[in-house]
Amino acid sequence: MPTTLFERSRKGEHALLIQPHAGGPPDEGLVEEFADLARSAGATVAAMLPARIDRPNPATLIGSGKLEEVKAAADATGADLVLVNHPLSPIQERNLEKALERRVVDRTGLILDIFSQRARSAEGKLQVELAQLRHMATRLVRGWTHLERQRGGSIGLRGPGETQLETDRRLLQKRVEQLQKRLDKVEVQRTQMRRARVRSELPRVALVGYTNAGKSTLFNALSGADAYADDRLFATLDPTVRRIALPTGNVVLADTVGFVRDLPHELVAAFRSTLGEAREADLLLHVVDAADPLRDERIAQVDAVLAEVGAGDLPQLLVYNKIDRLEDSRSRHDLPGASAEQPGLRERVWVSARDGLGLDLLRAALGGLLGLRRIHGQVRLPTDAGRLRARLHELGAVRGEAHDEAGWSLQLDLARADAQRLASQPWGAALQPLLVETAGADA
Numbered sequence: 001m002p003t004t005l006f007e008r009s010r011k012g013e014h015a016l017l018i019q020p021h022a023g024g025p026p027d028e029g030l031v032e033e034f035a036d037l038a039r040s041a042g043a044t045v046a047a048m049l050p051a052r053i054d055r056p057n058p059a060t061l062i063g064s065g066k067l068e069e070v071k072a073a074a075d076a077t078g079a080d081l082v083l084v085n086h087p088l089s090p091i092q093e094r095n096l097e098k099a100l101e102r103r104v105v106d107r108t109g110l111i112l113d114i115f116s117q118r119a120r121s122a123e124g125k126l127q128v129e130l131a132q133l134r135h136m137a138t139r140l141v142r143g144w145t146h147l148e149r150q151r152g153g154s155i156g157l158r159g160p161g162e163t164q165l166e167t168d169r170r171l172l173q174k175r176v177e178q179l180q181k182r183l184d185k186v187e188v189q190r191t192q193m194r195r196a197r198v199r200s201e202l203p204r205v206a207l208v209g210y211t212n213a214g215k216s217t218l219f220n221a222l223s224g225a226d227a228y229a230d231d232r233l234f235a236t237l238d239p240t241v242r243r244i245a246l247p248t249g250n251v252v253l254a255d256t257v258g259f260v261r262d263l264p265h266e267l268v269a270a271f272r273s274t275l276g277e278a279r280e281a282d283l284l285l286h287v288v289d290a291a292d293p294l295r296d297e298r299i300a301q302v303d304a305v306l307a308e309v310g311a312g313d314l315p316q317l318l319v320y321n322k323i324d325r326l327e328d329s330r331s332r333h334d335l336p337g338a339s340a341e342q343p344g345l346r347e348r349v350w351v352s353a354r355d356g357l358g359l360d361l362l363r364a365a366l367g368g369l370l371g372l373r374r375i376h377g378q379v380r381l382p383t384d385a386g387r388l389r390a391r392l393h394e395l396g397a398v399r400g401e402a403h404d405e406a407g408w409s410l411q412l413d414l415a416r417a418d419a420q421r422l423a424s425q426p427w428g429a430a431l432q433p434l435l436v437e438t439a440g441a442d443a
Helices: 028-040 064-077 090-100 107-118 122-139 164-199 215-223 265-270 272-279 295-308 359-369 386-394 416-423 429-442
Strands: 014-021 044-052 081-084 103-106 204-209 240-246 249-255 283-289 316-321 348-350 374-382 398-404 407-415
Touching: 014 028, 014 064, 028 044, 028 107, 044 064, 064 090, 081 090, 081 107, 090 103, 103 107, 107 122, 122 164, 204 215, 204 295, 215 240, 215 249, 215 283, 215 316, 215 359, 240 359, 249 407, 283 295, 283 359, 316 359, 348 359, 374 416, 374 429, 386 407, 386 416, 407 416, 416 429
Parallel strands: 014 044, 014 081, 081 103, 204 249, 204 283, 283 316, 316 348
Antiparallel strands: 240 249, 374 407, 398 407
């Protein structure tokens, strides 16, 4: 049986938090976010200790004096888990566990644990497991004495043996390769689904934003869906896609995983399929917690992640959510927004997804940014335009229809963007006269 250097607690729910910082007091926003992460993972925060680090100790990150202080605080509070808001090397993690006689988890490990709890779809579970295995691959040496045993060298087993550590690494690598192959197949299927949505010629909108900004609540309010939403970090991991009706036309809306500062690269890589919904969108709804005092910083952090996944140049609409929490005496319908007199600012809308405030303004802004102006008129289709006629019926654009030997006469009401996409197809040229006729009135 494997033996450990200490007796590990099986609970791990009473946590002592360590916040490393360099000079000056620690960032209160970082401290509160880390506490929220711990609570989201199911831990009870016993205490928070700041740890000033001018020169990181390569063995334990923190110095020997702070290490003794952490050990005393853990003993005093009864904490059975130590969480460190900083990446730890495998050696640092092992040495801290040995000195503190408790499980030690760094920021990356904590976020991975939350993701493993939240994943619901088969794809999400595969992505989380892959990220965890890649993180674990660097930590096979930690705390386990059985990894030092040598296979081979005994009677009947002499020759090219391998250490248990090498065996574990080989098995882990094999599992990683299996997961990667399965995820590649899922990615192909998801790409085919995205292409089908492209063929449907519906504009695509993706909800992005800092975790816990209210994206899923807004998604439900706009789509009438029942996607899981909770006041917790990373409440939603798996992408959810719905078609929603705007006053000016239909669009496809996708809810995506929330971002956080210093999102582990393992997760950015593993969740490329989920983040692909944002990368391939026509418009991003960047949801911001309007009541968050650090909202400008959060916007910058989300923009950084979007740039990392290749979605940094896509058009955005800033949606300031949770205005019901603002301590402002002004009417929430009169909150400020960007205008033509403010060049360089992204257009913004202020809403409360929970109370339904501002949603009509948001829908109107969506239609305007996506070019969903509508055109009305009559079009004449020849007998060989059956494909175009079928697509117009699929879009619900036909308000009246008559048929004779020469073809069809259709009375249409559809979004200009839909008409332009259909007219750009080799079989859609019959719509061009209607677009020309309505161009002046629609300008």
